Amino acid sequence: MSILVGADTRLVVQGLTGKEGTFHTLRNRAYGTAVVAGVTPGKGGQDVEGIPVHDTVADAVRERGANTSMIFVPPRFAAEAILEAADAGIGLVICITEGIPVKDMAHVHSYLRGCDTLLVGPNCPGVISPGVANVGIIPPEVCRPGRVGFVSRSGTLVYQIVHELTQRGIGQSTCVGMGGDPVHGIGFIESLALFEADPGTDLMIMTGEIGGDDEERAADYVAQDVNKPVVAYIAGFEAPPGKRMGHAGAIVTGSQGTAAAKAEALEAAGVRVARTPSQVAELVQDALG
Amino acid sequence: MDLYEHQGKELFRAQQIATPRGIVATSGDEAAAATRELGGKSVVKVQVQVGGRGKGGGVVLVDSPERAAEEAARMLGVDFKGHQVTQVLCEELLPIAQEFYTSILLDRSTGDYLAMMTAEGGMDIEELARTRPEALRRVHVDAMLGLRAFHVRELTGCLPLEAREGAADIVRRMFALTQEQDATLVEINPLVLLSDGRVVALDAKVTIDDNALFRHEDIEAMKAAFPIDPVQARANEQGLQYVKLDGNVGIIGNGAGLVMSTLDVVAQAGARAANFLDVGGGASADQMATSLEVVLSDPAVKAVFINIFGGITRCDLVAEGVLAALDRVDAQVPLVVRLDGTNAEAGRRILAEAAHPKVVPAATMGEAAERAAAIVNGEAA
Numbered sequence: 001m002s003i004l005v006g007a008d009t010r011l012v013v014q015g016l017t018g019k020e021g022t023f024h025t026l027r028n029r030a031y032g033t034a035v036v037a038g039v040t041p042g043k044g045g046q047d048v049e050g051i052p053v054h055d056t057v058a059d060a061v062r063e064r065g066a067n068t069s070m071i072f073v074p075p076r077f078a079a080e081a082i083l084e085a086a087d088a089g090i091g092l093v094i095c096i097t098e099g100i101p102v103k104d105m106a107h108v109h110s111y112l113r114g115c116d117t118l119l120v121g122p123n124c125p126g127v128i129s130p131g132v133a134n135v136g137i138i139p140p141e142v143c144r145p146g147r148v149g150f151v152s153r154s155g156t157l158v159y160q161i162v163h164e165l166t167q168r169g170i171g172q173s174t175c176v177g178m179g180g181d182p183v184h185g186i187g188f189i190e191s192l193a194l195f196e197a198d199p200g201t202d203l204m205i206m207t208g209e210i211g212g213d214d215e216e217r218a219a220d221y222v223a224q225d226v227n228k229p230v231v232a233y234i235a236g237f238e239a240p241p242g243k244r245m246g247h248a249g250a251i252v253t254g255s256q257g258t259a260a261a262k263a264e265a266l267e268a269a270g271v272r273v274a275r276t277p278s279q280v281a282e283l284v285q286d287a288l289g
Numbered sequence: 290m291d292l293y294e295h296q297g298k299e300l301f302r303a304q305q306i307a308t309p310r311g312i313v314a315t316s317g318d319e320a321a322a323a324t325r326e327l328g329g330k331s332v333v334k335v336q337v338q339v340g341g342r343g344k345g346g347g348v349v350l351v352d353s354p355e356r357a358a359e360e361a362a363r364m365l366g367v368d369f370k371g372h373q374v375t376q377v378l379c380e381e382l383l384p385i386a387q388e389f390y391t392s393i394l395l396d397r398s399t400g401d402y403l404a405m406m407t408a409e410g411g412m413d414i415e416e417l418a419r420t421r422p423e424a425l426r427r428v429h430v431d432a433m434l435g436l437r438a439f440h441v442r443e444l445t446g447c448l449p450l451e452a453r454e455g456a457a458d459i460v461r462r463m464f465a466l467t468q469e470q471d472a473t474l475v476e477i478n479p480l481v482l483l484s485d486g487r488v489v490a491l492d493a494k495v496t497i498d499d500n501a502l503f504r505h506e507d508i509e510a511m512k513a514a515f516p517i518d519p520v521q522a523r524a525n526e527q528g529l530q531y532v533k534l535d536g537n538v539g540i541i542g543n544g545a546g547l548v549m550s551t552l553d554v555v556a557q558a559g560a561r562a563a564n565f566l567d568v569g570g571g572a573s574a575d576q577m578a579t580s581l582e583v584v585l586s587d588p589a590v591k592a593v594f595i596n597i598f599g600g601i602t603r604c605d606l607v608a609e610g611v612l613a614a615l616d617r618v619d620a621q622v623p624l625v626v627r628l629d630g631t632n633a634e635a636g637r638r639i640l641a642e643a644a645h646p647k648v649v650p651a652a653t654m655g656e657a658a659e660r661a662a663a664i665v666n667g668e669a670a
Contacts, residue, residue, distance in 0.1 A: 101500045106401060248499070
């Protein structure tokens with residue numbers, strides 16, 4: 001079992017015809033993901049390695065039955081692409097694009113409040129349900145199917161930690177890269193809720209980083225509504241205030257958003273918090289017994 | 290991108306938000322001339338991308354051009370909270386009746402905008418929100434719905450009657466700034482009521498979204514005013530995410546999260562990172578060479594820790610990239626290299642076979658951090 005992406009996924013790729021779009025889409029298809037269409041305005045009627053290209057997402061939904069979209073379009077057009085997918089009735093939009101203006105995302109956020117569409121990202125590595133479907137750029141080689149759910153703001157920390165889990169023989173149900181932007185789609189809380197309800201998941205890992213209060217809010221949620229064990233890791237204890245550490249959202253503002261405060265909130269909620277990425281796999285193994 | 294006060298006020302004037310008359314000066318003589326122009330008295334303010342100027346002696350009232358020259362010369366000579374001062378702003382003195390506070394910022398936890406106002410000027414706003422939240426009016430503004438009349442009435446309702454209309458006009462224009470110029474923060478502290486009834490922005494703190502600069506060439510051009518470290522400039526040119534820190538272990542890694550984590554692991558091993566550097570996805574020889582140059586240009590660096598997790602990037606190519614970079618860059622300090630993930634074994638073999646005298650291979654992140662710490666702390670690696 002898995003969450004968000006799986007055997008029912010019928011993927012349309014917005015920005016399929018670009019270099020990155022083509023490269024990752026073909027990798028996703030090779031992994032077994034049902035890629036049913038691409039969308040590039042003006043290129044309708046063409047195909048990429050047999051994947052039909054449409055001018056609009058609405059066409060891809062009508063003609064190919066697409067229910068999930070992956071977005072690779074450049075930052076200045078990406079917010080529009082999310083809106084188009086939601087408007088076409090796509091249930092899950094996974095936006096890989098990095099560098100979208102945050103005002104555009106605030107408008108997307110506003111529009112999505114009135115829709116059933118779920119957004120993952122932007123500025124994220126995507127979602128993989130090992131052995132079933134991969135939508136995004138997470139390297140499937142490091143994953144294996146199993147019963148640990150994973151949600152993370154950072155992509156490379158997912159790869160690192162999943163790799164160590166896999167080496168210990170611990171597989172994953174689904175890994176969700178929620179992205180490193182300040183205004184984003186689903187986060188820790190929504191992912192943990194889906195994992196909590198997923199019969200194929202026994203334990204959840206969440207990895208956070210400095211900036212914002214996603215981790216603190218997740219801690220409150222875990223304390224109140226999560227019964228399955230949760231292991232966490234927070235990066236950025238050494239990050240000085242006021243400096244953006246790579247991700248647009250990774251910044252300590254005044255006294256807000258420090259790694260120490262996040263780790264403390266999670267521990268107070270009963271979450272086991274690892275001190276290093278490698279310790280995550282150890283804590284997971286202990287918790288699973 | 291945090292703007293200088295005078296740059297923020299330039300945006301204010303374009304938006305027709307009233308500000309005091311002001312002149313930028315880069316020397317004592319210029320400050321004296323500006324003060325003469327402003328009627329013989331002025332307020333001289335350091336222009337830096339950091340707050341707390343008033344308490345830190347960065348804002349001074351002067352009653353003569355000579356005093357303006359003295360104060361400006363003093364400010365321009367020194368660092369202000371670690372920021373180099375190259376400009377001061379001289380502004381006319383206005384007859385202030387009352388001081389207030391207002392701001393609009395993008396609220397990341399709710400995905401909308403948060404507008405705030407209080408009749409208590411000159412306060413630390415975080416402190417006020419904590420101790421007397423009832424004194425601070427807050428409204429959340431949906432980005433698509435925009436700032437509505439009822440929002441504005443709620444905000445300005447905490448002000449004296451005679452200030453409300455002027456403040457309402459300003460707060461509407463502040464919201465327009467967030468939408469038209471991609472401002473993620475617009476703060477006026479203090480917003481003042483003058484004795485003639487006008488409401489004026491005495492200060493301006495404006496942050497513009499870096500991701501949106503592609504559509505604001507005029508604002509992008511304001512960067513030219515900021516003193517920039519040449520190393521930082523070189524990193525930026527190459528698209529590397531580089532942040533200078535104050536330790537002595539240089540860090541190169543791929544992915545923001547992994548690099549942040551690397552800084553933490555180095556600290557746990559008893560050393561401090563000299564920098565944050567995210568080499569990005571590819572980690573090609575070119576990127577690796579530039580990264581090494583950037584990191585090694587910091588004289589404090591006594592060892593470099595290269596931490597790569599190969600996902601789509603293959604570690605054998607990264608290993609070749611490191612060796613090729615070492616052909617181009619003359620590294621005087623050891624490089625502890627940790628490769629993991631896709632083709633890690635092949636990558637490690639390449640490094641082992643090359644047996645470069647400066648390369649210290651390590652199997653795990655923890656081991657690599659220990660080795661780097663041992664080197665900088667003068668123990669055997």
